[in-house]
Amino acid sequence: MNRFLRNALLTALVLPIGLPLGLAAPCPTAAAEPSQSRIPALSTDKSVYLEGEDIWVTAYGEGKDWVGIYAKGEVPGGPPSIYWYYTASDAKSGEAVNIRKQRSNSRPEYQSLPGGAYTVFLLLDDGYTVSESVDILILPEEGKRLVPESASVYEGDFPVVTAFGAGEEWVGLWPSGADFREAEPLASFTVLPGNNGKKTALKPGSGSLSAGTYAALLFPSSGTSDDPISEAEFSVTAAKAPDAPKNGTYSAPRCAEGLAGGTVTVALSDSPEGAAAEEVYLWWGKDGQPLEGMTRLARAHAVRNPLTLDLPEYLTIPEGAEEILVLAKNRFGESPVLSLPLPPDAVPYRQGEVLFRFQVTSDWHVTDDPNHDHNRHLGMMLDDIAEICPDSAGIMVVGDVADHGRKSEYAQAEKIIGKRENVPPIHYVIGNHDVSYGDGFKRQMEIFNAFSGNDSLFFDRWIGGFHFLFIAADAVNFPLPIPRYEMDWIEEKLAEDASPEKPIFVFCHESILDTVAGSTAEEGWWGISNGKDLAALFSRYPQTIFFNGHSHWELASYNEMFAGDGKRDFRAFNTSSVGYLWTGYNVVPGEYLYGSEGLFVEVAEHTVTVRGRDFVTGEWTASAQYAVPGSWNVSASSEPEPQSETQSEPEQGSEPAPEASAEGEQPRQEARAERTGCASALHVSAALPLAGAAVLSLRRRKKSDPA
Template identity: 30%
Template sequence: MKSKITKIVVVLLALVTVAQLCLAGCNLDNNGDNGDKFTIVSKSVYMRGEEIVLTASGDGDDWVGVYREKDDVRQVDPIASYKVYADGFLSGQSYIVQRSATFYDSRQAFKDFPAVKYKVVLFGDATKTKVLKTEYFSVADKDLTVPTAPTKLAYKQALPGSGFADGTLTVDFDSENFNATELVLYWADDNGILADWTSLAKVKISGNPFVYNFVPSSIIPKGATKLRAYSVNKKGTSENYAEVELSANSGFVASGTLLSSFNVVSDIHIARTGEHLGSGAETQTLHDAHLKAMAEDIVKINPNSQALVIVGDIANSGRESEWIATKQILSSVSGLPQVYYSIGNHDLYHGKYDVELAYFLKYAEVDKVYYEKEIAGYTHIFLGSENSNADTRGVDAYIGDEQLAWLDARLTALTTADKNKQVFVYLHQSLYDTIAGSFKGQGWNGVMQDAKLRAVLKKFPQVYLFNGHSHWDMNSVGNLHNADGELPNILNTAAVAYLWDSSDNPTGVYLRGSQGYYVMVYGDKVVVRGRDFEQGKWIASACYALTNGSVQ
């Protein structure tokens, strides 16, 4: 009965979501029974030079093509196209055509979308014989201007007064002058934007009105009394803004006693050669600077931190000189807590596995690639690849049966002792389709024994799993995987060295930045706060208060 009720609720929520999107301006041609597949254009008339926002839902066979209205789609190439759920594109997400789609050489005359009429076609096959939906828009003979601010905000908080941001924000724009492409939100008070916090993740506006969904389990900063919104387009950011007052005592305040606090980061990539670099010539000095700045931030913000965990990719090319440099940089910062390491693929990039493993064991001061530490009364488990030769991609983790059995046994014993006590697990690579960077087509998952590891973790909802590897910015879709009965809470740790941004390029591009987590453990919850080390600010879209999951 429970599963049937759950399915009904999911279907109802999906119908509500589609209904909200349609209220935002969709105008779908219903060409047969296509289930929940849809395509939406953010507005019916664009200005010249304005970016076009599309939202589509479908599966791996579906793709979107943009054509002139009078085009015979079977006879000509589209002006631009993208796959709905492949090559890193995510079904249901909004994309800007000019930034993310593929443009066709045969249609170069329309690349800049001159002032004519167009149509967007959702196809269900590569041969263009299965047309699922069609929607229309035009471009007016009027130049784009700086966007006007939203006219109204309506925030429906799921649990007012709880400190959780969970809920929806409905954003209205002037229907006569709606030229916003993206929305930027800030937490604020009577004095303005909170200085210690970044904006929330910038989002594409799929229509007017626009419904923004807050990330489940995300928290409102203590002291925030308002939510402020700006419009953004290619011409800039709106001069004015819209604000909505928060209910009294909306800021999150952790209850209970702080039992443990520590820091989790990954992918520091200390380099002493020009091999395997993820960015430009400044890489070596920039990565050194980022590592030191991160360490200094921890000492300043959380001088009582009980541990610093680095989730792999310490030595950029696996050389001993890079381990030595890492230790030197960290030891130069007085007051830093004990540092613990898990192994990453870059730590295995030079020479033979046995040699590189020996460096890891020596400088991590452990006996195995997988091990356990008790820190302030809590168990921390470190997993790692045992055999790089089995990995044909050169980036994946090989988790052998012995390691999996050990993990299962240790988690079983810990559960027997106290089934509600949190356990923290670290693995450089992520499971498929769990967090940012691991979704279909993004390519940065990498556990060769994916199914076996899932089967173990499913039994232990008190686990909190941290994964690095992808460098995906903490503002990305899917930064957090909330515990769901199939897997426990999983967090993307981004990177200290440099970031990867998929906001416009679905498979990601280099982004300068440095991020990590501050973790605070209470009896009934774990508070995880994302930190931008370069800006010295909390990442508004990556601060959560999490509770253990449940076994289904």
């Protein structure tokens, strides 16, 4: 998906917007040499501004070189720029431009460019290569030039303030009510270029502050004869880790079928301020220890007491689980563990002998940089699949293979894949990042097809006796329509040799509104404009299992699986992302989260199971182990067989690409190897060691990076 295209989704305008881990950013180009003179390629009319004052930027560039303004300390290619423009198309090279009036990314906290330190960058060729940069400072109005990071801190912490000045200002700290003209400050610092507009800690000479209230004062000169320009008050509170939750209950109506769906209700301890729980974590456990090889089961902000956490209806109980472990957490530590035994009739989910397996991944976002997190994550994913599922029937990639759709990025993907053995067949759907940049949709399709081996925008394949449909929109502006001729084709293919007892697997980059995590109107990352019509088609074949990417939403999200809603009767899954994740845990539209995830699909005679996998830690995602509802009856004859496929007739945006590989690229070689079966779903053995009063370690382990 284009991670930060919030405005694009609302205005049907795909803005290239920079992002941690290579999301599209206002992607601009190489600065033209401003002749032989010493005139800088980038400059601003001033270095210090007042809030609301115009900021005039002069930049020399060509093609798609671009200028972006970021909060100080941010790196292009990480968070998106706040405002940006192309130097040679949105303006004339060398022309002064008011950066406040240029293209805006969706960063509400910075939209007005509030007081603070910023950096203006000149970047090359629609990318993140920095040509030049200029630091500027925006001063808030007087009275607001000393900003505390928090109105309350805890013992052992230091108060942190941001001071803004034009020169010679200084900050001092006193107990509230103290006469600053008589008493020496407990801590102080001078506002210098290195800390002006930046967060700075007030560290007392004694090393700590006792509980109480304090005041920080900003003065205009080195003495205290003048009244302070600005002040900030805060309190210091005694603090400690929370006590263990008092008690709790776990109710799972279908636990006798191996389904974990239900509610966990936790009564938190009555803790004083500074020791209150901020979050609650759940883990599958055995003998007081978390199950090995699984991530945490759930987490939630401790917004009420008692707190109820819902577990999804079709979540499965793993082999070996005897209890749910509950702990409370705040910034000072974790509580001892509360154990909630499973109901007496609870059993592990029995899927039966697995006959057919494949993986679904999405949003690789491979970049030109071989050392980029995205590129390393691709290698980790391939290694993980080869290790635990050597008999995989294939890896389905649901779009956004390349971060900007460049030949060089596809070449990097080829190198990563080519360095590995036992790579299953890989099947690709196109995503918006694959076609939104470069020389137009048709040319980008040709580049993508040369890499993927596809002959068309949409196509189907029979793999191991199962029908796989790969579909895509033929446009770049969001929300995207599935064209009528493709909808007719989908209808025809869904009916082909269809059986209500046998799943049909469908793959598309974008999601259908209000189905899986990331697809709600509030979250804003759905993408199929005629999704209602597509859902109606799928509902005629309830055995349809639809996989989408685009949103990067983490697998730990509650709505990971859509199981139908009374009006729509099909199944859908969010595939998360290999490149980087997005989470709605703190804010509804979501925010960046480091990680790499994907799905394993396992078909047995009477079950279909979809299992989330964390490729960074090498663990199963406990909150994304789903039994897919359906009247499945798949015979053992459905074991993998030679693949066959039918391509769509090329129409409009789906012209076939040339058979030859794009210049500079090597034909993709898919390694085939003898396969012996996926590793057992869950491993339950020596549990994680717990220190003292059984406190769980919540640190994520990280597998060694691939070479």
